[in-house]
Amino acid sequence: MKTKSKSQRVYDYIEELVISGEIKPGERLPSEAKLGEILNVSRVSVRAGIEKLSAIGLVRKKKGGGTYVNKPASDNYLSVFTPTLLHNTDYLELLEVRRALDSLSVQLCAKNITEAGLRKLNEILREMEKLSEEDDFFVLDKKFHLLISKYSKNRFLHNVHLIIWDVIQKALRANYYQVTNRDRIGEHRKIVEAIENQDQDLAKIYTVRHLEEIIDTFVCVYNQESHQEAIRTKK
Template identity: 80%
Template sequence: MKKKSKSQIVYDHIEELVISGEIKPGERLPSEAKLCDILNVSRVSVRAGIEKLVAIGLVSKKKGGGTYVNKPSSDNYLSVFTPTLLHNTDYLELLEIRRALDSLAVQLCAKNITEAGIRKLAEIVEDMEHITDDGDFFALDKKFHLLISKYSKNRFLHNINLITWDVIQKTLRQNYNKVMNAARIVEHRKIYDAIIHKDSDLAKIFTLRHLEDIIDTFVCEYNQESQYEAIRRQRRR
């Protein structure tokens, strides 16, 4: 267990304040001096920690005025990855992106995956089928999809996926668990089978269905309409 740096303590503390909703977007952080007292570190460390949060776009500083939590609509583009509280509509937006990118990832993965990769993927699928605790599913699901994007050999794709799952883990686990059920596990198996047979088209189809099922379940649960749903309905006409 490596010791956390002082600036990391500050970073984590403020991030937690924002994720938990204790400080909402638009609101002001405690002043640097107060944070020094609370966390028992020097102002140098407080400033270093805040500096990082500024860089990723979670907060903004105003000389003489204080430090404020950015609103999600901030034009700082890195704010995509900031762990602000996400609402259900935000989650749908995220799922729409997953639909587009996961289907690309699985295509590339089926083409590029190695024997070692297949073994790892097999292990995950099997673990998933013998799950006892509901909480474990999240970890396995994340692993499964990240492994696929890793073997897509497209680093940008994989990195975007890492971010996506990081956001899901930090802010959406409650919502997430509600859309989990036995059907998801079968879908993973199907995707896996398509990958090992190097059938990228089939893998893509199963991945699209997988994401569409997740979206459907989520929309049902919350009686909301996704933009994707609207497009699909339009197509049926």
């Protein structure tokens, strides 16, 4: 029989308090000192347990103010997954998943989009046209696709998209792949037009095509690189 560590006991105790509803989102946990008293452990162990809970986003700590149970659906919920997913992720695999999920979200978006949402999409398109720097394009690209997934009105789907774009962003930073975005703006515009007409099928078609263009570009660049790598190794 393996004995639980003290910090784990703290973790379990608080998790139970939250899941059982004894402490509701927005409410404050007992102070670290009090928890230590209750569970008969030192403040060090209490802090270790709480640290974990805050890492997974169940609670939020406020220096000097206490520790609070998080309201669900705070934006940073899923971002904790990123590092784990990242160092295992082949970018092509991720794009394959995106093709499936973007198809779904654009369909739902075409059904549920509002006037305000459409204005925002068109605004992003205009900003894209004004750009020259490749880096800034990424920011708009991310904003564009996350906006679509947001208007899918499926929060779980949106959350998964948040993970994905977080991974993409970090992959970019880590230079795991190179992007050449050429003329993606036209593809984006077609998608928006289809959404405007609430044509779910067409929106899906354009989105799949968009993703496949991205995949092709990536595969192309990737092959070039490994080719050059092979040449370098020969020398």
